[in-house]
Amino acid sequence: MELLLASAVGILTACGIYLVLRQRTFPVIIGVSLLTYAVNIFLFASGRVVMNMPPVLSDSAQGYTDPLPQALVLTAIVISFGMTAVVVMIALSAYLSARTDRIDMDDEAEGSAK
């Protein structure tokens, strides 16, 4: 389980960073999303990985899992969802007004790409 979680975080981060370094906005946005997935899993694991344990007090519980990281992940998911929506909208309007989806602002490179 730990191996699975750790490698998931690692692979997602690696893919995310690779995509963020691309030049077009679409892969960059996908990359940012992958990074936020990675960080969500990472946050989830920061309260130690426990299987089949309740996060709230109960009489029959054998033990507990830390509820706080789950709350943090929830907040992080909501925020990253909103941010992704914003960045998609800005990217779309930038593409529509500039007719190019290159993320760098080097005008000469843009001219040669056309």
Next chain:
Amino acid sequence: MTHWIVLPVVLPAVMAAFMIMVIRHHLDLQRIFSIIATAALVIIAGGLLNHAATGDVLVYELGDWPAPFGIVLVLDRLSAMMVMLTSVLALAVLVYAVGTGWDSRGRHFHALFQFQLMGILGAFLTGDAFNLFVFFEVLLIASYGLMIHGGGSTRLRAGIQYVVYNLLGSTLFLFALGTLYAVTGTLNMADMAERVAALPLEDTALIRVGAALLLVVFAVKAAVLPFHFWLPASYANAPGPVAALFAIMTKVGAYSILRMFTLVFGPDQAASAGLQSWLLPAALVTLAIGMVGILGSRQLSRLTAFAVIASMGTLLVAISLFTPESSAAALYYIAHSTFATALMFLIADMVIARRGDEIAVHRPMPQGGWIAALFFVGAIALVGMPPLSGFLGKLLVLDAVRGAPSTVAIWTVILATSLIGIVGFARSGSILFWKCHDPGIVTPPADEDELPDPIELARAERAMRAPSPMAFSAAFALLGLIVVLTVLSGPMMAYATATVDQLYAPTDYIDAVLRRTAP
């Protein structure tokens, strides 16, 4: 008094929601409410500052949950000072935005402005690390909207870079918080400070990683080299008044460094020792890059953006030493550089509205004399020549580093870069304001591609026809604040010194948050 501390967060939040839901189609009402709310913020900040000046640490438990479990807002001298700074700056910038009509060039300017204020003020007041992240996101998401306010393809493309860079910063912030939580099991700053101090040295590897990540995140916000790349394009392309408000946003990064690395990872904390030594060389190079950028800029807006980088460099040189004297100097410099860079952005906006962004010879612009005078004084303040507060700030920084191991290097860099900055400002100032009066110079006929689009042209003509008294009074108010800062430097330094005493003796803060003292 106890509920006052939450007002700087609640008031803008309620105002913003009110503006979007009730008066979204009435620009005049929005203007009135926005200015009233911001003026009320200044008054509230004054009350808070007055209370904090007594040395009392005020804690507000949200939802009445006691400290390590619930989220707290904490008001000490440092927070109160930053809240005051933000609200005063916001009022001046808002008056300018209304006066120039910037707020009518897109929708929801005032709502976004209030949300931005909510995020900034919340970040200064919170005593919880994760809550700091949330307020960072609030101020960022509002700043995305403000940054692309008014539209235009260059601005939108600069906006994407800004958003993506900050999203990466936020991701890193979450990684840092996760790491710290995994080791300490708490996110409350005061509680974390105690637990980090109690950790045996051999278990601190993860803490070190977390602290380093956190430093990187704050360095991104503060635009410290090598994380400054986002700043010139974003600030140069943002609307003028928005860029002026952003002058406080880099200070949020500086504030967070100062807060976290005195409270949680204090200078005598073995767990994070050595991290701070990375900051000084980075700050020095930032300062140098900023000043060289001023000299090399071909657009006025970029020049001003590099002035922000340079002032952040000076500020972080002072912060990075983590001695009481240098931190006090840093606090004075924070106030000065916020007002000075904001003033410069407003001046740049006035110039751009009248003759375009390029630093080149044009025909003289209307109200050129006033603007030239403002530019002259603003430049003096920014590069740190006497008699204004920039000089005092730099003098304090230079004085504070005396005796540090790297005094010679710091003095050399600060003094040499000041000279570069003077040359840079003198060059652009004389081209912008003097050469246009030289009868020997003929304005080159404008290139076909260089012609601004008709809408921009119409705007510029409108700006020329109607010299807005509100815009000028906002700029002169900022100038007045710089003068006040200079004249009252004695009381200001006394306050800064008291603040630093509080920062370097964090037991008061920790006890107040964890309710160990008698209420």
